[in-house]
Amino acid sequence: MQQGLDLTPASHADKAAWLSNLGVALKGRFDCLGELEDIEHAIQVSQQAVDLTPDGHASKALSLTNLGAALLCQFEHLGELGDIENVTSTYQQATENKSSPPSVRYNAASRWATLSSTYQDSSQALDAYKAVLEIIPQLVWLGQTVH
Structure with missing residues (x-):
């Protein structure tokens, strides 16, 4: 995948998506082998995908969610609490991208809420859970009641 991307011009319409896919593949390899260079590379190419995707x-939300997953993986491996702010910020940005599919935004919002309630103050967790609840009506069938 990397060789193919190296041959792809920066202006190619699919380059950001391919970078994001490479990031997911590298994170998967890290999950299997545990080599830190894989997760570092995953973060690098995922960030490039985010940077190439216009607001x-x-x-955009999917690229941000993939980046967040790689950052979270690094955080869980190294345990540096300062890194959690990058993770939650990335998921928050994905949640706030209204042009992305609600399912992707809901996934990001759920991760943001869970991490905020575990590692950050309650006001950030409340903002995240509010975002989750605002997205739910976009996901469920119109006749469905939400309890």
Whole structure:
């Protein structure tokens, strides 16, 4: 995948998506082998994918969610509490991208809420849970009641 991306011009319309996919693959390899260079590379290419995707683009939230997953993996491996702010900020940005599919935004909001309630203050957790609740009506069937 990396070789293919190296041959792809920066202006190619699919480059950001391919970078994001490479990030997911590298994170998966890290999960299997535990080599820190894989997660570092995953973060690097995932960040490039986010940077290449314009704000308001429908796939921006997915790129941010993939980056957040890689950052979280690094945090869990190294245990540096300062890194959790990057993770939650990334999930928050994904949640707030209204042009992305509600399912992707809900996933990001749920991760943001869980991490905020575990590692950050209650006001940030409340903001995250509020975002989760605001997205739910976009996901469920219109006739469904939410309790």
